[in-house]
Amino acid sequence: MGLALPVAPSYQASKEEYLSTKLSYVLDLLREKTVNWSRKNSLWPMPFATACCGIELMATGASRYDIARFGAEVMRFTPRQCDLLICAGRVAIKMMPVLQRIYMQMSEPKWVISMGGGVFDTYAVVQGIDQYLPVDVYVPGCPPRPETLIEGVMAIQRLVEKEGVKSSKERGRGMGLVVQPTIQVQVEAPAVN
Amino acid sequence: MNPTANAAVDGLASAFPDIDFAPRPLMPREDKPREQLCVSVPAGRLLDVMRFLRTDERCRFEQLCDLTCIDYLNFPKARDRYGVIYSLLSISKGHRLWVKCLVNDPSPEVPSVVSIWKGANWLEREVWDMFGVRFAGHPDLRRILTWEAFEAHPLRKDYPLRGRGEREDFERITRESA
Numbered sequence A: 001m002g003l004a005l006p007v008a009p010s011y012q013a014s015k016e017e018y019l020s021t022k023l024s025y026v027l028d029l030l031r032e033k034t035v036n037w038s039r040k041n042s043l044w045p046m047p048f049a050t051a052c053c054g055i056e057l058m059a060t061g062a063s064r065y066d067i068a069r070f071g072a073e074v075m076r077f078t079p080r081q082c083d084l085l086i087c088a089g090r091v092a093i094k095m096m097p098v099l100q101r102i103y104m105q106m107s108e109p110k111w112v113i114s115m116g117g118g119v120f121d122t123y124a125v126v127q128g129i130d131q132y133l134p135v136d137v138y139v140p141g142c143p144p145r146p147e148t149l150i151e152g153v154m155a156i157q158r159l160v161e162k163e164g165v166k167s168s169k170e171r172g173r174g175m176g177l178v179v180q181p182t183i184q185v186q187v188e189a190p191a192v193n
Numbered sequence B: 001m002n003p004t005a006n007a008a009v010d011g012l013a014s015a016f017p018d019i020d021f022a023p024r025p026l027m028p029r030e031d032k033p034r035e036q037l038c039v040s041v042p043a044g045r046l047l048d049v050m051r052f053l054r055t056d057e058r059c060r061f062e063q064l065c066d067l068t069c070i071d072y073l074n075f076p077k078a079r080d081r082y083g084v085i086y087s088l089l090s091i092s093k094g095h096r097l098w099v100k101c102l103v104n105d106p107s108p109e110v111p112s113v114v115s116i117w118k119g120a121n122w123l124e125r126e127v128w129d130m131f132g133v134r135f136a137g138h139p140d141l142r143r144i145l146t147w148e149a150f151e152a153h154p155l156r157k158d159y160p161l162r163g164r165g166e167r168e169d170f171e172r173i174t175r176e177s178a
Helices: A015-040 A052-061 A093-105 A146-163 B006-015 B043-055 B120-131
Strands: A045-049 A084-088 A111-115 A137-139 B037-040 B063-071 B082-089 B096-103 B109-111 B134-136
Touching (some): A015 A146, A052 A084, A084 A146, A137 A146, B096 B109, B120 B134
Parallel strands (some): A084 A111
Antiparallel strands (some): B063 B082
């Protein structure tokens, strides 16, 4: 005879046991929510800035737009410490293996924002990094305004809050969310004379 | 106002009587016919001429400001395909000269001037990469802007802007592989 399978207890749970189970359930729930809540509010971006989108990314990090309001101000230049890859700008083909290596070096859980790009349709430029990397959120514009990038970061935050930390397989080839560009407010120019 | 390179061009013509330099201004103007002179040199004599321009007392072109190339495909009234352009500056004399060397398909080739101006190294690599003009005697003629496996020369006029499908064959990374 082989190993005996563990037999499920078939007794009526006492009041103490029931309470402890309920308590652990609540604690689990709390832990999950808390972890996701804290994770969403402390995204560490990896700034992969290759073009003018990088300037907008810097503006987003600066005091006027202040990405620190969303807890994502800690830009680290080593992928080992980051969980959000912001690919700001078009990627030249020679740069693509570098970007891929950076993505591979980031530890799970990780998310990717593809920001801007798209008008440079020449032999030297990759047409969309989502052909080669799983992208979660697209931030359109050339370059996108800081508000649009913040909207993209908030989309990532909603993902983190809702989905939590799913394994890579469960998330597949990226979420493919597209952030709407911010509507520019028309300001009337003051009269000169 | 920079001094013109008249003395240098005259010295060049007297030192190489067999070459027709055809000195002409880059931008022809009636009132200044000898300003910003450009001379053309055949590829076979380029190294001799360049060494003369670098060392002769009347020339003294110590600096190679730029080295670039033009593809004259479908250019009106053009007889040759490629023009390799050398932009020279004499710091001691204060004059400038442009040297043009015309080469043709197949296998366009000019002698390398790295032995005269070391700064020509990367510039010649760029011209080789972008136009496919070989530089004979270059110490390290590899591609400089595009990657190793790239085969075409993209600044040639007959190369399509969107390439010939080189950018589509890269490794794809999915979440499973990461």
